[in-house]
Structures are given as structure tokens and as C-alpha cells.
Amino acid sequence: MSMLKSRRVPPVANGNGNGNRGPIRVVIVENHQLVSESLGLLLDGQKDMEVVGKATSVAEAGALPRQLSPDVVVMDYHLGEGTGHDAALAMRDIFPNVRFVFLSRDDSDDARLAAVEAGASAYLHKSSAASDVIDTIRKVAAGMSLITPAMVARLVSRGHDREHMRDSLSPREREVLQLLADGIASRQIAQRLGISYSTVRTHIRSISEKLGTKSKVNTVVTARDLELVN
Numbered sequence: 001m002s003m004l005k006s007r008r009v010p011p012v013a014n015g016n017g018n019g020n021r022g023p024i025r026v027v028i029v030e031n032h033q034l035v036s037e038s039l040g041l042l043l044d045g046q047k048d049m050e051v052v053g054k055a056t057s058v059a060e061a062g063a064l065p066r067q068l069s070p071d072v073v074v075m076d077y078h079l080g081e082g083t084g085h086d087a088a089l090a091m092r093d094i095f096p097n098v099r100f101v102f103l104s105r106d107d108s109d110d111a112r113l114a115a116v117e118a119g120a121s122a123y124l125h126k127s128s129a130a131s132d133v134i135d136t137i138r139k140v141a142a143g144m145s146l147i148t149p150a151m152v153a154r155l156v157s158r159g160h161d162r163e164h165m166r167d168s169l170s171p172r173e174r175e176v177l178q179l180l181a182d183g184i185a186s187r188q189i190a191q192r193l194g195i196s197y198s199t200v201r202t203h204i205r206s207i208s209e210k211l212g213t214k215s216k217v218n219t220v221v222t223a224r225d226l227e228l229v230n
Contacts, residue, residue, distance in 0.1 A: 049134075062093075074137065
């Protein structure tokens with residue numbers, strides 16, 4: 001994400017609402033205590049940042065006091081009983097001008113698109129370097145969005161493609177495809193599903209035609225790319 005070109009949006013006024021610039025006020029929403037504590041120590045260690053609150057769930061995020069006045073929320077996508085999308089929508093009612101940086105292990109298009117729909121200004125993978133996380137928070141607090149219109153268009157387009165492909169496959173074809181992706185051979189797939197080997201081959205040919213692929217390997221790669229399999 002740090003390689004993405006930024007676009008400028010109206011800046012936030014850091015501080016306590018008096019217009020004076022102070023430390024970037026950050027709230028962390030993360031349900032893993034070790035990650036939350038480590039991230040808190042990292043951000044509090046920056047001269048221009050201050051962690052003013054934490055939450056571990058959607059409910060806690062929606063109950064944070066308005067007086068915290070955060071500039072940026074660093075948000076995990078998966079929060080146990082809900083998602084960062086849900087938490088962000090709840091927090092919008094409390095902090096209408098806050099900006100969101102999603103920090104998650106989930107690198108799927110579905111998660112990214114949901115974050116965008118919730119108003120995310122950036123989406124980082126948890127494998128990102130600490131310097132990238134800090135740099136992203138500073139840029140977002142300064143009014144930048146690292147999610148460009150081109151990225152949004154790509155996510156929406158891929159989402160439509162994925163839904164079309166998923167809808168075109170029969171329930172049995174989806175089963176066969178998942179087993180292929182799991183590395184199961186065709187004869188073993190037949191045994192597992194209680195169907196003939198020739199029927200499995202017919203399903204695989206049909207899947208390949210629908211996905212526009214030429215081999216089993218290409219079929220699995222395409223299915224993973226479109227997030228049709230686990």
C-alpha cells in the first residue's frame with residue numbers, strides 16, 4: 001500500500017478541537033491484546049502521535065466516549081463478533097470527522113471493498129513494516145487517502161466478476177473445484193463425492209470452460225485469484 005499514489009482530501013485539525021495542531025490522536029480497535037499493546041507502544045513512541053483510546057470489539061468501538069476526539073482510528077478487519085466495517089459505521093456516528101486506517105491479515109478483495117464502503121482512507125496488511133504503518137497514519141491524518149478511485153473501480157469490477165463466476169458454477173462444481181484447490185486428485189474426488197471418475201472429469205471440463213482456463217493448475221490459480229475457493 002505504501003507504493004500507492006495518494007490523493008488529497010480536506011485535512012483534519014489535530015488537537016482538542018481548538019484548531020491548534022497537536023499530536024495525532026489515535027484510537028486502536030483490535031481484538032488481539034498482544035497486537036493492540038504492541039501497536040499502542042509503537043504509536044505512543046512517536047513524538048507526533050498519542051493513543052487516546054482502545055476497543056476490542058464492535059460494541060466497545062461504538063461505545064467510546066465522544067470526548068476522545070480521535071483523528072485516526074487504526075482498525076482490524078476481523079473483530080470476533082463483527083467486522084471493522086461494522087465498527088467503522090458505528091464510530092462514524094460518534095466521531096463524524098475521524099479517518100480510518102485498516103490493518104488486517106485479511107488481504108481479500110471482499111475485506112478491502114467492505115473497508116472502502118465503511119470510509120477507509122487506507123488498508124494495510126499486518127505484515128507491513130512498522131515504518132509504513134506510521135507513515136500511513138501521518139498521511140491519513142494530514143488528509144490524504146491512499147485508496148484511489150482506480151483501486152475502488154478494480155475492487156468493484158473484480159467483485160462483479162467473482163459473483164458472476166460463482167453463480168455460473170453449480171453446487172457440485174463448486175465442491176469439485178474446492179477439492180481440486182485442496183490438492184485432491186480426480187479419482188480421489190470421485191471417491192469422496194461418491195460419483196464416477198468420468199463425472200468428475202466432466203465437471204472439471206465444465207469448470208474450465210466457465211473460468212476460461214486450459215488446465216487444472218490454471219483453473220485452481222484462477223479460482224484462488226477470484227477467491228472462489230478457500
